[in-house]
Amino acid sequence: MSPLLLIFATIVVAFLLYRILSLLTRPSLPLPPGPRPWPIIGNLPHMGPVPHHALAALARTYGPLMHLRLGCVHVVVASSASVAEQFLKVHDANFSSRPPNAGAKYGAYNYQDLVFTPYGPRWRMLRKISNLHLFSTKALDDFRHLRQEEVSRLMRNLASVGSKANLGQLLNVCTTNALGRAMIGRRVFNDGSVGCDPRADEFKSMVVELMELAGVFNIGDFIPALEWLDLQGVQAKLKKLHKRFDAFLTNIIEEHEGSKTEKHKDMLSALLSSKDVADDEGNKLTNTVIKALLLNMFTAGTDTSSSTTEWGIAELLRHPKMLARVREELDSVVGRDRVVTELDLPHLPYFQAVIKETFRLHPSTPLSLPRIAAESCEIFGYHIPKGATLLVNVWAIARDPKEWPDPLEFKPERFLPGGEKAHVDIKGNDFEVIPFGAGRRICAGVNLGLRMVQLLTATMVHAFDFELENGLNPGELNMDEAYGLTLQRAVPLSAHARPRLSPHVYSSISSS
């Protein structure tokens, strides 16, 4: 055979082999529908400046189970309760790790933390430790008085101010200090005056920056060949921010180790005392893992709760009749001669419905946190490839008109007896409203977050009348969202707070 013929025959055979192989390996099922991807960048341009809005709009065209290609990465998006249930309940084991990303690599000690560590022995160890020391019912009850004291401090400070107060900032200081006392045995920030500790402003801005960076669809995460170019500057910013967080956390640990004589009852003491001792599965807590865990708690556990409270108060201010009904309930259960406590909360059904409705319309992580498919699988007749990133649009699911009549209206009644969602809870069992996610990687701090948001919101509306800045009519309150990984208010809530309880309540609050 002539050489030319040989080359030609080789090409034909190779082509035929390729066709046969691709036919054999092609999944018999189609991928879910989705917008046509651009070459190389795929659907990245479709994500827009506010990805949960853009994905909700795309889902109206392509359906609640959608496929996109971001760079080289397959991404599937769940935008209805039934699709979310498939991923987070039926196939939860297959989606129990998170995809690789620059945020975890450069911002969270290279995946050594609880939020991003792959599902496995380290995840189990960290989840177990945090449940034991922070999130179990016993730990939550043991630290109840700390939360109460911090909320009361906030109340006393607000009562003593004549001028307008930045509620968002104060709520954030309060949640950070309450968490700080349980985790590291002390407050993180001063709050002596409502002008606040300047470090509190800095800390909140660090958390918000981290959430903003984590919310960016970083090109390097989706096109690994371009990672080194850091086209959006995300990696550089993450590295810089990480240094600031690391200095803050190293300082906390050094201080704690330096005061060994005191008997601490906080989480950090327990972590330090079991440092470098292997557990049953051979895992050890190192200084780095401890810092990573503290970082998770201070970032995942502060802004989420304070911004949800801010949204809740804003909704009540915009709906004066609902605010009046909440106050009526509080005044009849608690009265005006004492502050509301966590023990009162189960006796406030209308207020509970207001909180659920706040979480429905303003979930603090609108796209939850991403998961990755460990193996390929089939969902509703579609092929989900191994390695695909899963995004659950919890924001869109909770506004799905097929599930929620008048989805954009703030209507707490829907959660009351006789309402269409009377028996629905928000803790990951009813998939039409999953602000804390669901399945084995559901938010570790769900019960703490709920208690904090409830106590703060109830205390604020029970103890104060609010007057908006410059005599603004509450109906005109700006409710726009500023997007990061968490859902901030575009315009922080500022108001004059006027005490409405008996004067002795504000003066008798302990200042421990």
Ligand code: HEM
């Ligand atoms: C308003 C309050 C909060 C909301 C709405 C919220 C929401 C979420 C969501 C949606 C996830 C992802 C769940 C998933 O993948 O299915 C998550 C994970 C997590 N949250 Fe929260 N969270 C809140 C408060 C807190 C608090 C107070 C803490 C701790 C102090 C916390 C710690 C965590 C941790 C450690 C994870 C990662 C869990 C894991 O990967 O195993 N969160 N949160």
